[in-house]
Amino acid sequence: MYSIGEFSRINRITPKTLRHYDRIGLLKPDRVDDWTGYRYYSGSQLPRIRKILKLKALGLPLDEIGTLLNENAHATCILQQQKQRLQQHIQESQNRLEQLREYLIQLEGGQNMQTNVTMKQLPEVTVASMRTVVPSYDTYFDIVPKMGEYMESVGAVCREPEYCFTIYHDGEYRDSDIDVEICEAVVAPCRESEKVKFKTISAVPQAACLQHHGPYRSLQDTYNRLFTWIHENGYQPADNPRESYIHGIWDRDDPEDWLTEVQVPVILK
Amino acid sequence: MYSIGEFSRINRITPKTLRHYDRIGLLKPDRVDDWTGYRYYSGSQLPRIRKILKLKALGLPLDEIGTLLNENAHATCILQQQKQRLQQHIQESQNRLEQLREYLIQLEGGQNMQTNVTMKQLPEVTVASMRTVVPSYDTYFDIVPKMGEYMESVGAVCREPEYCFTIYHDGEYRDSDIDVEICEAVVAPCRESEKVKFKTISAVPQAACLQHHGPYRSLQDTYNRLFTWIHENGYQPADNPRESYIHGIWDRDDPEDWLTEVQVPVILK
DNA sequence: CTTGACTCTGCCCTAAGGGCAAACTCTATA
DNA sequence: TATAGAGTTTGCCCTTAGGGCAGAGTCAAG
Numbered sequence: 001m002y003s004i005g006e007f008s009r010i011n012r013i014t015p016k017t018l019r020h021y022d023r024i025g026l027l028k029p030d031r032v033d034d035w036t037g038y039r040y041y042s043g044s045q046l047p048r049i050r051k052i053l054k055l056k057a058l059g060l061p062l063d064e065i066g067t068l069l070n071e072n073a074h075a076t077c078i079l080q081q082q083k084q085r086l087q088q089h090i091q092e093s094q095n096r097l098e099q100l101r102e103y104l105i106q107l108e109g110g111q112n113m114q115t116n117v118t119m120k121q122l123p124e125v126t127v128a129s130m131r132t133v134v135p136s137y138d139t140y141f142d143i144v145p146k147m148g149e150y151m152e153s154v155g156a157v158c159r160e161p162e163y164c165f166t167i168y169h170d171g172e173y174r175d176s177d178i179d180v181e182i183c184e185a186v187v188a189p190c191r192e193s194e195k196v197k198f199k200t201i202s203a204v205p206q207a208a209c210l211q212h213h214g215p216y217r218s219l220q221d222t223y224n225r226l227f228t229w230i231h232e233n234g235y236q237p238a239d240n241p242r243e244s245y246i247h248g249i250w251d252r253d254d255p256e257d258w259l260t261e262v263q264v265p266v267i268l269k
Numbered sequence: 270m271y272s273i274g275e276f277s278r279i280n281r282i283t284p285k286t287l288r289h290y291d292r293i294g295l296l297k298p299d300r301v302d303d304w305t306g307y308r309y310y311s312g313s314q315l316p317r318i319r320k321i322l323k324l325k326a327l328g329l330p331l332d333e334i335g336t337l338l339n340e341n342a343h344a345t346c347i348l349q350q351q352k353q354r355l356q357q358h359i360q361e362s363q364n365r366l367e368q369l370r371e372y373l374i375q376l377e378g379g380q381n382m383q384t385n386v387t388m389k390q391l392p393e394v395t396v397a398s399m400r401t402v403v404p405s406y407d408t409y410f411d412i413v414p415k416m417g418e419y420m421e422s423v424g425a426v427c428r429e430p431e432y433c434f435t436i437y438h439d440g441e442y443r444d445s446d447i448d449v450e451i452c453e454a455v456v457a458p459c460r461e462s463e464k465v466k467f468k469t470i471s472a473v474p475q476a477a478c479l480q481h482h483g484p485y486r487s488l489q490d491t492y493n494r495l496f497t498w499i500h501e502n503g504y505q506p507a508d509n510p511r512e513s514y515i516h517g518i519w520d521r522d523d524p525e526d527w528l529t530e531v532q533v534p535v536i537l538k
Numbered sequence: 539c540t541t542g543a544c545t546c547t548g549c550c551c552t553a554a555g556g557g558c559a560a561a562c563t564c565t566a567t568a
Numbered sequence: 569t570a571t572a573g574a575g576t577t578t579g580c581c582c583t584t585a586g587g588g589c590a591g592a593g594t595c596a597a598g
Binding site: 002010012043046050057058059076079082086087089090093094096097100103104107221223228230236237240241264269 | 278279312313315316319320322323326327328344345348349351352355356358359362363365366368369370372373376489490492493496497499500505506509510533538
Binding site: 003014016017020024036037038061062 | 593
């Protein structure tokens with residue numbers, strides 16, 4: 001029988017952590033003195049705490065460690081999931097690092113890329129629209145091409161040049177379960193289905209537009225430059241931005257060749 | 270002037286986030302209605318919120334974004350720091366991934382590596398000891414070789430075979446600012462300095478020992494196997510574990526060649 | 539018996555907001 | 569002009585994995 005301090009030294013964890021594991025039911029002391037409340041751990045609990053520490057070192061959250069230890073069946077399943085999470089983390093950090101490098105170069109270079117903002121009138125268009133809820137922006141960009149395929153199967157004829165854009169529908173912006181409407185311009189309305197509706201989007205008299213080259217990862221930068229331009233040139237955003245997908249995974253393999261136009265309806269300040 | 274909802278839609282962030290930034294002083298609304306408390310944002314605030322979002326996408330914490338925006342001087346400094354953090358994150362995740370792969374292979378293979386635990390008596394030794402506080406385990410392993418150099422300069426003669434181990438001194442285990450004592454066996458006591466003391470460590474009648482091959486990253490596994498063995502063989506840990514560094518960065522370049530022995534004093538249960 | 543080391547519970551804190559509730563305000567329509 | 573519905577406010581509790589501290593109780597050695 002070890003006191004909490006002994007057990008903590010043997011395993012190189014703090015007593016506070018052991019109390020925490022007791023509270024959440026991850027590792028209950030073998031015996032708790034009824035009168036004093038002192039916790040006593042037994043040697044037979046060493047394998048369990050060791051396994052906990054091992055899994056913790058792999059980055060698993062404590063609740064998953066708990067389920068993994070209690071029902072050993074899903075072990076590999078949970079571990080595979082953790083593998084994917086780790087790979088995602090690495091990917092995300094590498095993306096950020098890449099962005100950061102570009103940003104530092106941009107800061108040093110001093111001269112910001114020229115921003116070729118164009119003012120346009122967005123004409124009234126008839127669009128096939130699919131409204132859907134995507135769990136996050138990552139999957140959102142996976143759905144765009146599917147939308148194209150679906151509409152082709154319905155028989156909608158796309159207008160030239162290809163024109164596809166998105167409207168965001170949540171009253172408030174949200175990070176998850178985003179309600180988006182994907183619109184593709186068509187020549188004429190067509191048979192509607194449950195998923196695809198046809199509607200007419202009214203014209204926008206003035207929109208500041210900026211093209212974004214490359215993968216969507218750095219779309220934020222384009223927004224930044226466009227908003228800065230809008231502000232510096234005496235305009236003011238008047239409505240939700242639209243993203244118009246000109247080239248993407250559906251027609252270009254190399255992400256560097258993708259082309260997107262961000263369009264922000266504006267009015268003079 | 271935009272209401273919070275408009276401003277949130279334009280910038281694709283939630284109103285809650287804007288309120289949060291107001292509270293922490295990162296982005297105060299241009300005007301707050303005295304009577305209703307409604308927040309109103311102006312177009313001139315777009316560049317700031319855009320920059321905030323950009324930096325947030327790079328993974329910077331909000332307080333650092335604040336200082337970076339307020340005193341532009343340290344910009345590159347903070348960003349370089351963030352770069353290092355990101356690289357650390359990547360490194361850590363890759364380590365975990367590697368550990369996870371090994372763990373999965375071990376699970377599938379079913380047969381766990383044979384654990385060659387040996388029982389030893391740890392003799393009484395005279396050691397040169399340096400007691401120091403290291404901020405974390407990562408830097409701890411950087412200090413071990415320095416200790417060797419220092420002691421050499423003092424003129425302490427190491428015993429053959431080289432024998433260096435560590436004792437952890439905090440009453441309770443802690444994750445940061447760890448009070449460790451690094452001991453190196455010597456032939457005889459020698460001139461003491463402020464940093465290096467000589468003392469005699471009493472013998473341990475029985476210790477279960479397991480050698481660990483390779484980098485320290487997976488030292489946990491060796492502890493796990495050793496404790497499991499101890500439990501399965503009817504022993505019980507009786508004192509703090511020691512780590513004895515047999516081969517390391519000071520004499521082997523390839524981490525795969527490093528050799529460490531974990532020693533746990535035990536008694537029969 | 540005292541003293542110092544150890545342990546207990548409880549409370550507040552972390553970062554960046556999310557979720558919900560109750561109350562209030564704004565705007566468009568009937 | 570009245571009202572409904574949408575928008576906004578504050579406030580409270582919640583998230584991870586414990587850290588820090590205070591006050592009180594307990595254990596073991598001299």
